[in-house]
Amino acid sequence: MNLDESYELGYVVKTHGLRGQLVAELDVDSVDDYRRVEEVFVERPAGSGKLHRFGVERLTPQAGTRVLLKLKTVDRIEDAELFRGLKLYRPLVDLPELEEDQFYFHEVVGYAVVDANLGPLGTVESFYELPEQVLLAMRYQGQEVLIPVVDELIQHADEDTKELHVTLPDGLLDIYLNPGAPDDEDDAEPSEDAQAAK
Structure with missing residues (x-):
């Protein structure tokens, strides 16, 4: 073996x-x-x-x-x-049989990730099993995106189409695509008026 x-x-x-x-x-x-x-x-x-x-x-x-x-x-x-x-x-x-809506991590590596709102996103590359949670690693627009493996986000795996259906929260992908973007106006450069007031 x-x-x-x-x-x-x-x-x-x-x-x-x-x-x-x-x-x-x-x-x-x-x-x-x-x-x-x-x-x-x-x-x-x-x-x-x-x-x-x-x-x-x-x-x-x-x-x-x-x-x-x-x-x-x-x-x-x-x-x-x-x-x-x-x-x-x-x-x-020898792995035990799972319920119909369950899957083993190794089974879905290579599956296409399909979001309920955004459609096809990328491909499952691997899983990171951390002490506090398990993360799914997906390649999206050249970036590695990590998705927590929880029932609220991971819907089901379709063995026939090799698709993993998810529902991602708003803004999750933006975190990985724009990591250096300012969160709010406080992070922006001060205006000329503000500089002059100093």
């Missing part, structure tokens, strides 16, 4: 104990869905693009989206240390 056939499940934060356990942070909505996962893939060395399969001996949910992960054949802290900071992957084909 290669990176194109996989999705990022999470990453290894640190080791735990002396018998090869790992603490991992999972990028999932429900950790419970992965309690019985039988294998994960790890990119080793980091950045190589080479995925190696490891059987999962045990996955125990902790606080939030953290889990204790015990991989088969990794039984010593020295072996576990080699996984610190590495990303964990799973096959795309």
Whole structure:
């Protein structure tokens, strides 16, 4: 399996104990869905693009989206240390089915972004998953535009037409097209009368 056939499940934060356990942070909505996962893939060395399969001996949910992960054949802290900071992957084909109006981010990369009022705008390039929110990155008139991924703005994805339908708030595109424009008259140059009064 290669990176194109996989999705990022999470990453290894640190080791735990002396018998090869790992603490991992999972990028999932429900950790419970992965309690019985039988294998994960790890990119080793980091950045190589080479995925190696490891059987999962045990996955125990902790606080939030953290889990204790015990991989088969990794039984010593020295072996576990080699996984610190590495990303964990799973096959795309194993992703759970979503509701009809939902989509996975990787599925809509390359889709045309169509606004309810402005029509076709650009193409979905990528997603930025920040701690406070997820942003969709779109190329519009040569500029990167970031759209918060929230129900109020992202309407639905049309698999047949490869379109992502949105309703953008007024002024969002102007922020990216005219980043140096003054917000109001206070930012404008003072008039000659004002200068003379000084």
